[in-house]
Amino acid sequence: MKDPINPTITEAWTRLAQLKSELEPDLRGWFDSDRQRVEKFTFDAADLHVDLSKNLLTDDVLKNLLDLADETDVLGRRDQMFAGDHINNTEDRAVLHTALRRPATDKLMVDGQEVVTDVHSVLNRVYDFANKVREGQWKGITGKSITHVVNIGIGGSDLGPVMVYEALKPYVKEGLECRFISNIDPTDVAQKTADLDPETTLFIVASKTFTTLETLTNARLARTWLLDTLRAQGALQGDDTSEAVAKHFVAVSTALDKVAEFGIDPANAFGFWDWVGGRYSVDSAIGTVLAIALGPDNFADFLAGFNAMDVHFQQAEPEKNVPLLMGLLNVWNVNFLGAASHAVLPYAQQLHRFPAYLQQLTMESNGKSVRWDGAQIDYATGEIFWGEPGTNGQHAFYQLIHQGTQLIPADFIAFARSAYPLADGEKNVHELFLSNFFAQTKALAFGKTEEEVRAEGTAEEIVPARVFTGNKPSTSIMAPALTPSVLGQLIALYEHITFVQGAVWGVNSYDQWGVELGKQLALQIYPAVAGDEAALEAQDDSTQELIRYYRENRG
Numbered sequence: 039m040k041d042p043i044n045p046t047i048t049e050a051w052t053r054l055a056q057l058k059s060e061l062e063p064d065l066r067g068w069f070d071s072d073r074q075r076v077e078k079f080t081f082d083a084a085d086l087h088v089d090l091s092k093n094l095l096t097d098d099v100l101k102n103l104l105d106l107a108d109e110t111d112v113l114g115r116r117d118q119m120f121a122g123d124h125i126n127n128t129e130d131r132a133v134l135h136t137a138l139r140r141p142a143t144d145k146l147m148v149d150g151q152e153v154v155t156d157v158h159s160v161l162n163r164v165y166d167f168a169n170k171v172r173e174g175q176w177k178g179i180t181g182k183s184i185t186h187v188v189n190i191g192i193g194g195s196d197l198g199p200v201m202v203y204e205a206l207k208p209y210v211k212e213g214l215e216c217r218f219i220s221n222i223d224p225t226d227v228a229q230k231t232a233d234l235d236p237e238t239t240l241f242i243v244a245s246k247t248f249t250t251l252e253t254l255t256n257a258r259l260a261r262t263w264l265l266d267t268l269r270a271q272g273a274l275q276g277d278d279t280s281e282a283v284a285k286h287f288v289a290v291s292t293a294l295d296k297v298a299e300f301g302i303d304p305a306n307a308f309g310f311w312d313w314v315g316g317r318y319s320v321d322s323a324i325g326t327v328l329a330i331a332l333g334p335d336n337f338a339d340f341l342a343g344f345n346a347m348d349v350h351f352q353q354a355e356p357e358k359n360v361p362l363l364m365g366l367l368n369v370w371n372v373n374f375l376g377a378a379s380h381a382v383l384p385y386a387q388q389l390h391r392f393p394a395y396l397q398q399l400t401m402e403s404n405g406k407s408v409r410w411d412g413a414q415i416d417y418a419t420g421e422i423f424w425g426e427p428g429t430n431g432q433h434a435f436y437q438l439i440h441q442g443t444q445l446i447p448a449d450f451i452a453f454a455r456s457a458y459p460l461a462d463g464e465k466n467v468h469e470l471f472l473s474n475f476f477a478q479t480k481a482l483a484f485g486k487t488e489e490e491v492r493a494e495g496t497a498e499e500i501v502p503a504r505v506f507t508g509n510k511p512s513t514s515i516m517a518p519a520l521t522p523s524v525l526g527q528l529i530a531l532y533e534h535i536t537f538v539q540g541a542v543w544g545v546n547s548y549d550q551w552g553v554e555l556g557k558q559l560a561l562q563i564y565p566a567v568a569g570d571e572a573a574l575e576a577q578d579d580s581t582q583e584l585i586r587y588y589r590e591n592r593g
């Protein structure tokens with residue numbers, strides 16, 4: 039693998055820094071003086087229509103961002119990723135989530151393995167299983183069909199499935215409900231199982247490593263709940279619980295040996311591979327809960343959507359390559375305009391978990407401060423992603439985006455068609471909703487001048503408080519409707535944006551060593567919390583004090 043390039047020593051970086059120093063943001067003026075601006079900065083990728091024109095972009099900036107991509111060999115690294123090179127060097131692994139959505143007719147040999155064939159053989163097993171559950175052929179221990187599927191996982195084994203389930207609710211089979219247990223806080227299992235009937239409940243234990251404390255603990259709690267409740271209902275007698283577990287527990291993992299150790303029959307387990315990062319795994323067998331809920335056809339459309347964006351990313355020329363342009367734009371915002379965060383504002387209630395999903399995707403990928411050769415980084419990487427659906431956010435935090443002192447680039451996402459049919463007299467509600475999206479991006483870009491505020495008859499002393507400076511960058515992403523395919527495209531778009539930023543910054547976007555220390559310490563601290571005095575004494579003063587507080591108040 040090639041050494042990473044320090045982006046700050048490239049010629050393009052120097053020119054961009056110069057352009058920044060001369061930049062006088064003026065979206066009003068830029069739109070007035072260039073009637074081609076919208077056309078020039080609006081792009082289509084598969085079904086996504088992306089308008090970058092309300093960003094603080096000029097022709098020169100864009101040209102130099104593309105030069106920066108060139109000098110840092112972003113597209114070379116893209117090709118290495120798609121080909122299965124071990125670009126995740128700290129774990130010596132390929133990064134091949136793109137193989138999960140390739141058509142069955144494709145071929146890709148990686149490390150001596152035909153990966154597309156492997157992918158489709160697991161997919162077919164997942165689809166068979168999903169059909170059995172959907173059609174009522176998969177029976178619980180008392181012969182009843184499944185009505186509730188509970189996915190137990192955390193991080194990438196939770197955020198993707200729950201986000202997609204919420205986003206595609208209109209496609210969920212009637213009479214089937216899915217729930218998602220992630221937190222080790224025991225209230226999560228308690229609340230999500232409280233009104234369930236174990237006879238008709240199926241648990242999917244989803245964990246790439248099958249070592250994650252939260253997931254294994256929750257799986258044990260769920261197993262205890264299942265067996266105890268079945269016993270209490272008289273549906274289970276005797277000591278042999280293996281059949282009940284086999285009929286009510288399946289697993290998804292790359293570690294099938296550990297699945298067996300837990301007591302789940304490997305025949306009821308679906309595998310995937312170490313070249314799928316957890317946060318890139320919703321389109322692997324980790325999506326089994328979705329294949330059940332949505333059905334194999336919709337899941338296949340979802341995968342085809344990812345693939346359409348992959349093909350765009352691989353084939354579109356750089357000047358029209360949407361993930362490349364959006365990734366570079368983020369670099370411009372972070373490294374030259376000083377943005378520390380990035381808002382994602384879906385105007386689609388169904389996407390209410392999308393920002394949380396993106397937080398793992400982007401921040402676990404690019405929250406790094408060394409390059410992939412270990413060199414220390416002295417420029418900003420990994421901005422904070424956050425957001426909530428509009429219009430709710432408008433009544434909460436938009437104030438800061440409009441008038442605060444920080445620059446917060448925002449992605450607005452909206453769909454032309456409402457997901458649910460509206461009564462004839464109510465069609466205007468969707469239009470009112472979309473008007474809010476259009477209005478917000480307009481207000482951010484063009485603001486309201488002192489003169490305009492005065493012209494409204496505003497008392498002079500509050501004119502400054504009512505001025506909107508404008509020049510707040512936003513990107514608008516639209517699609518005809520939120521279908522499985524469009525959602526796949528949207529996820530793949532952000533995966534590749536994240537890739538592009540990581541490639542420019544020279545970071546390995548595919549490891550996550552930063553989550554390890556806390557996990558180690560939790561296990562080390564646990565004896566102290568549970569009562570071991572020597573373990574308590576071994577802690578630092580602050581931690582000791584906090585644990586003592588817990589002990590005094592635990593009741």
Ligand SMILES: O=P(O)(O)OC[C@H]1O[C@H](O)[C@H](O)[C@@H](O)[C@@H]1O
Nearest residue numbers: 193194195245246247250316553
């Ligand atoms: O799927 P699992 O192996 O249980 O991992 C679940 C999650 O936990 C880890 O701490 C990682 O930071 C995540 O990237 C991962 O998605």
